[in-house]
Amino acid sequence: MKKVFAILLSVVLMISILPVSALAVDIIDSGRCGANVTWTLDENGKLTISGRNRMYDYELAEDVPWYEHIEAIKTVVIESGVTSIGENVFTRCINMTSVTIPDTVTSIGDFAFYGCEKLPEINLPDSIKTIGETVFYECNSLTEVTIPDGVTAIEAWTFGWTENITTVNIPDSVTRIEELAFYRCKSLTEIVIPDGVTAIKHSTFSSCESLVSVTIPDSVTTIETEAFAGCESLVEITIPEGITSIGNYAFAWCDSLTSFEIPASVIDIIDYAFYGCESMEEYIVDKDNMFYSNDEHGVLFNKDKSVLIQAPVSGIRGSYTIPDGVRSITHFAFDCCENITEITIPASVVEAGSYVDCNSLTRFIVSADNRNYSNDESGALYNKDKSELICVPGGIYGVFTVPASVTTLNRFAFTENDYIYAIEFTGDAPIFDGDYLLYRYVTGYYPENNATWTAEARESYGPMITWVAYTPFIAGDVDGNGSVSNTDLVLTARYIVRLCDAETAAEVERYADLNDDGMITNTDLVMIARIIVD
Incomplete structure (x- = not known):
């Protein structure tokens, strides 16, 4: 025992006579980052913030005093007494793996931890009451964050593009969640929105591809543009009574939704709210809703069924007859309905809509009494006198012949048709005001010696068409001079x-x-x- 003690004593004595420099970690830079706050950075990549009161805010990351060492920073220790984390102070500290925040800190400024891609966790003390915009943007190693009780708002882009975060615990104190707050949090699986939040803002949860469960409180009255767009794993969602408005593209491309119940309180559903929901089988509208209704096929209408708003993409198979009395079909109503094969349009319709990505649709049947629209033997949809070609069904195969009567091509006339490989024009060059007549390569045949088929006219249809001039067949023109005489x-x-x-x-x-x-x-x-x- 005495021998062991003697050895220990010798070690202590040796350490005591070593120069201080042999024990201390070298400070490679230091300075001021607040009126009463200083910083030091040591050779091991430890950044220490100490002092009292607030850190400075910095308009740009390049203005931060330790910016030249930004990639050397591995750990951050904020000492007790500091009351704020300034704007941009740790932006793009790409090698930071830990941060210690004391319970004297009450606010975190905008962009504070923007792009800290190796930071695996962060413990936010209960003292924090304010978290700024874009604070954890692209912190792709974070998997879970608990927002302290007392924080009242999750600002814009707070967790935007934080792709590996699975859980964000939001306290009841939060009454406002701003736009894009969780944009593209691709691993987020569940979210509970606190009671008191009144609006789900623009793109708040857009592109949260793994989100399967969302709890919306009764306090919410508005779901804004693209709020849940691209939440492709969202199987169901309950819209509480009290919601009055559903914004455009609010639930677009929610590919796992099979039904959607619309409560009596909803008074406004904006265009494209459910666009491209490929598994949607039905819309169910509360019978007491004064503005909307559905039919037995689950198709969404306005209350008196004069406007057909949205067909369920997966719900209609085979043929569908638009009810007599419908005057307007929204221009997106049947887009992406890949299982529909035939659409019958009654005499009452004055606005026929568009039919993009209806790849099984082979025929339109228009009532002979309709004053605005018609179809030909191919099943294509035209205006009444066939001067405008409105839509070639997406399921038509082979060569499509455009009648000589056509002077205008609707911008969606051929869009997304995957089976036509050639178009034969028999008359003058029709006017087309879109960018691309088609989005796949086809051959276009036009009558030679027709002055309207200029190079400029052909180019107006986009770059996907290979043009070939042909001598048109004119019945009765035996001598081949282009007319019957x-x-x-x-x-x-x-x-x-x-x-x-x-x-x-x-x-x-x-x-x-x-x-x-x-x-x-x-x-x-x-x-x-x-x-x-x-």
Whole structure:
């Protein structure tokens, strides 16, 4: 025992005679970061903040006094007495792995921990009452954060792009969650919104791909634009009575939602609120709702069913007949309905909508009494006089022929059609005011010697079309001059009485069989004469 004690005593004596520099960690830089706050950075990457009261705020990360050492910082210790963490002070400290915050700190400034991608955890003391904007943006090693009780707001972008965070515990003191607060938190699985929050703001939970459970309190009255857009794992969500407004794209691309119940309190559903919800089978509207309704197929309408708002993408299979009395079909109502094959449009419709990504749709059937729309034998949708081609069904295959009557192409006429490989134009170049007629490569045939088919006209349809000029087939135009005239009538008559040569006979047989019976007879002659007279 005495021997052990002697050894220990010797060690202590040796340490005591070593120079201080042999024990101390070298300070590589230091300075002031508040009126009464200083900082030191040692050779091990430890940044120590000490003093009393507030740290300075910095407009830019480059203005922070330790910016030149930003990649050397590994640990941060804020000592007791400091009352705030300034704006931008730790922005892009990409090698920071730990931070100690004392219970004297009451606020964290904007961007304080922005981009601290290796920080695995942060313990926020109960003394904190204010957390600024974008504080934990891209802190991709964080998995769980508990917001201290007493904090009243989660500001914009607070957890934006924090892709590995799975849990954020929000206290009841929070009454405001700002836009984009949890944008693209791809691993977040569950969120409980405290009672007292009145609005779910623009893109608050947008692109939270793993979010499966959301609790919305009765205090919420508004769900704003893209609030839950792209929450593809969200299987169900309960909208409490008291919600009055659902913003555009609010639940767009929520691919796992199969039904959506709309309470009586809702008075405003903005365009595209449920766009692209590929598993949606039905919309169910409370019977006491004064503004909206649904039919037996789960289709969403306004109250008197004069406006068809949204068809459930997965709910309609096969054919669907739009109820008589519907006047307007929203331009997105049937987009992405990949299981619908046929749509019947009644006489009452005056606005027909668009039909993007309806890849099984093969036919429109329009009531003959409709004053605004029509269809042809191919099943395509036109305006009444067929001067505008509105929509070629997405399920049509092969070559589509645009009638000569068409002078305008709707910007969605061919959008997302995956099966057409060629388009034949038979008349003048139609006007097109979109960017791309199609988004896949096809061949476009246009009549040669037609002055309207200029290079500029062809380019207006976008870069996806390979253009080929062709000689148009004109029934009755035996001499091939582009019109039917008395010359064609004479040549056909000479053929009938066998007074033409073999070359002319071949042209007559090709162009003069107007009744398509395989023979050239007086019937064809009469039909040619009528064309000339007309």
